[in-house]
Structures are given as structure tokens and as C-alpha cells.
Amino acid sequence: MCRSSVELFTGAGGMALGLEQSGWRHKALIERNEHACSTLHLNESLGHPLAKEWRLYNDDARMIRYSELFSDIEMVAGGPPCQPFSLGGKHRAYQDNRDMFPEAVRAVRELRPKCFVFENVKGLLRRNFASYFNYIILQLTYPSLVKDPTEEWNSHLSRLERHHTGCVESDLSYRVIHRLLDAADYGVPQHRHRVFIVGFRADLRKQWSFPEPTHSFDRLLWEQWVSGSYWDEHRVSKKGRPAEPERFASRIERIRVDYRLLPPPGKRCGTVRDALVGLPDPTSKTGTVANHEYRGGARPYPGHTGSILDAPSKALKAGDHGVPGGENMIAFPDGTYRYYTVRESARIQTFPDDYVFSGSWTEAMRQIGNAVPVRLAAVVGDSILRQLD
Structure with a gap:
């Protein structure tokens, strides 16, 4: 009803x-x-x-x-x-x-x-x-x-x-x-x-x-650094995987001890990589996905270092004076950065792919950030x- x-x-x-x-x-x-x-x-x-x-x-x-x-x-x-x-x-x-x-x-x-x-x-x-x-x-x-x-x-x-x-x-x-x-x-x-x-x-x-x-960050860490199933799912070779994050070293060790063969309860938290599955690389200029145009010029600076590819994204924001660049960038494992496209930002906010946004990149990103x-x-x-x- x-x-x-x-x-x-x-x-x-x-x-x-x-x-x-x-x-x-x-x-x-x-x-x-x-x-x-x-x-x-x-x-x-x-x-x-x-x-x-x-x-x-x-x-x-x-x-x-x-x-x-x-x-x-x-x-x-x-x-x-x-x-x-x-x-x-x-x-x-x-x-x-x-x-x-x-x-x-x-x-x-x-x-x-x-x-x-x-x-x-x-x-x-x-x-x-x-x-x-x-x-x-x-x-x-x-x-x-x-x-x-x-x-x-x-x-x-x-x-x-x-x-x-x-x-x-x-x-x-x-x-x-x-x-x-x-x-x-x-x-x-x-x-x-x-x-x-x-x-x-x-x-x-x-x-x-x-x-x-329903979702757990511990489960994500377990699938990445204990079972390795996260990398297998995304077909990331051992050479292509980032180093285990030092900031979570003690937490990962605790998970290894507490959960050996069985994972922590719940589903794993989603990551930026999870969100972007199936989207073409916008720099290739191929495909017809709506709102998926590449925008150059992304630069990290102190306090604005982008969202790590294999972690949940930082909160997308839309400030009083435009789009804050740091919260709307992807930080790749090889040290490069680029802005989210509008479609990628929409994926991060779980909008359906067939829902389209009107306006410029700045205006569309502001709508999504709000x-x-x-x-x-x-x-x-x-x-x-x-x-x-």
C-alpha cells in the first residue's frame, strides 16, 4: 500500500x-x-x-x-x-x-x-x-x-x-x-x-x-586485509593492491585475532571503487553515460586530499561559494587525483543511473552535495x- x-x-x-x-x-x-x-x-x-x-x-x-x-x-x-x-x-x-x-x-x-x-x-x-x-x-x-x-x-x-x-x-x-x-x-x-x-x-x-x-567498517577491513575477498572481487592483483593502511593497523590486527575463519557480522561498508563499478574511465572520452564528463585541474592541498579509492568516500559537500574541490576528488593508489564526474558523485550518493542532473558541473555537483x-x-x-x- x-x-x-x-x-x-x-x-x-x-x-x-x-x-x-x-x-x-x-x-x-x-x-x-x-x-x-x-x-x-x-x-x-x-x-x-x-x-x-x-x-x-x-x-x-x-x-x-x-x-x-x-x-x-x-x-x-x-x-x-x-x-x-x-x-x-x-x-x-x-x-x-x-x-x-x-x-x-x-x-x-x-x-x-x-x-x-x-x-x-x-x-x-x-x-x-x-x-x-x-x-x-x-x-x-x-x-x-x-x-x-x-x-x-x-x-x-x-x-x-x-x-x-x-x-x-x-x-x-x-x-x-x-x-x-x-x-x-x-x-x-x-x-x-x-x-x-x-x-x-x-x-x-x-x-x-x-x-x-546493516554495514560494518570492520567487515570491510576483514575482506580487504584478512580474507582478501574484496580484492578478488574487483580483480585487483597483489601487485596492484595498496599497502595496508598504518592508521588502521591495530584495528586490523584485532580483527585478525577476533575473527579468524568467520567474518565480522553485517555487510561490508561500500567503497569508492565499489560505487564506480561499470562506469567507463571518463578520461577515455568514450561511452554515452549521462553526466559523466571528465573535468581536469584537481589538486590536493592540506586538509583537502580527496577520497581514497578503497574506502568509503568523504562526504560530498556544496559550500556557499562553490564546490569544495578536496571533498570531490578521488585519490588513486598511484598518487594521482582527479575530480569525481557528476555521475560518479551521483553513484556515491546512490542516485539511480537513469536519474539525470541539469546545469553545469558546478551546479550539478552543488545539487548532489546538498x-x-x-x-x-x-x-x-x-x-x-x-x-x-
């Missing part, structure tokens, strides 16, 4: 694709960025199986009146812009007019869904944002307890705290939990930490917890949907 949903701040569609894969059906996507909207429109027009029925509202979320447009929405999803909390932004939180969490709360208040899921950067959990993060959680818990126009946010927080501790019944309330997830723990070939906030409407009395990790990994969204979305069934 498909469940109805609305997604705010859709971006290039990473969360939307993952939720569609898991059985949710978006009645509306809301996004204002012209480049992201071009990508969403392009895939809808091409009849992508997950995007062909998308209805996009190319508008500022603050202009949408949800209760006038939609009914019977079971989930609200989205990724409120993360610049207010990101290390790559100005991290001003409530002082930043790009903070869209108030709009996420308003959508929940107007639509009264059975559940919601929002995600953001791990910077949201930084110590100096602790009070404001608590404020976000309490607003989502009691979305009908609205901030007065002249009320400061910290005064509203105090009112929410008194309401919460006083166990006062509310017309609309949610049971809200959050957790910092590493996408690599769920099969995404990238260490990407995102805060997920999930709430179920209190009257439903649902019990839910975040899905347990996205939720599709597979991670699918895992969380599936877990939420099964709880409602």
Missing part, C-alpha cells in the same frame, strides 16, 4: 527518490532553487519511473498554504536548508533568515500528518546550538503552540518547556525522536552524517526506533511506512 506525502525543500530529489523507493507517494514537492527545479522537471518530463508523477511547486515554502492545497497527507518530509547550522555556512542558526525549520513546523501544523521526517547536517547538534535544537524539537512536538509575532524565540522555548513538563493535553502533538546517522552504516559508499528527526502523531500511539545499521543519499532515505522511509501498516 502506498502512503501519501508532501516534501518541503526537495532540492535535487535525493530524499524524494528514497521515499518513493520505499513506498511513499509524493502529492507535492516544494522547491524554489531554479537549478534543482530544472533537474526535477527534467526527470519528470523524461518519465523516470520514480519521478513521472511528481507535482512540483516552484515556490518559496513560506508562500504555500498547505491546508488549502492538500488533504489526507500521511507524512511531511524534507530537509530544511542547512546553511544556518553547517560548518560550510555562517552557522548563525535562528539569526539566519535561511532557517526554514519554522516552515517545517507550520507544514506539520496545517497538514496534521500521521508522521514526519526531517533531516539536516550534523552541525545542528553542536553544543552552541543545543538550546535552539531543543526549541526545534519542542515546536515539532507541539506544533499548535504557536510563537506570538512579538515573542522572542527563547521566550517561546520557555513556554513550550512549561507546557511539556506540565503534561498539558494539546490539540495536536507528536512523539519526536532524533538520531545522528552515518550513511555508510546503511550501505551508502560514503561517510555522511545527517541528523534525522522523526515524529509520530501522539494519538496513534506508535512505537518506533531508528533502523539498526542531497540526502537515496539509499539512506529509503531505509528510514521503509521503516516508518512499515510502522504505519
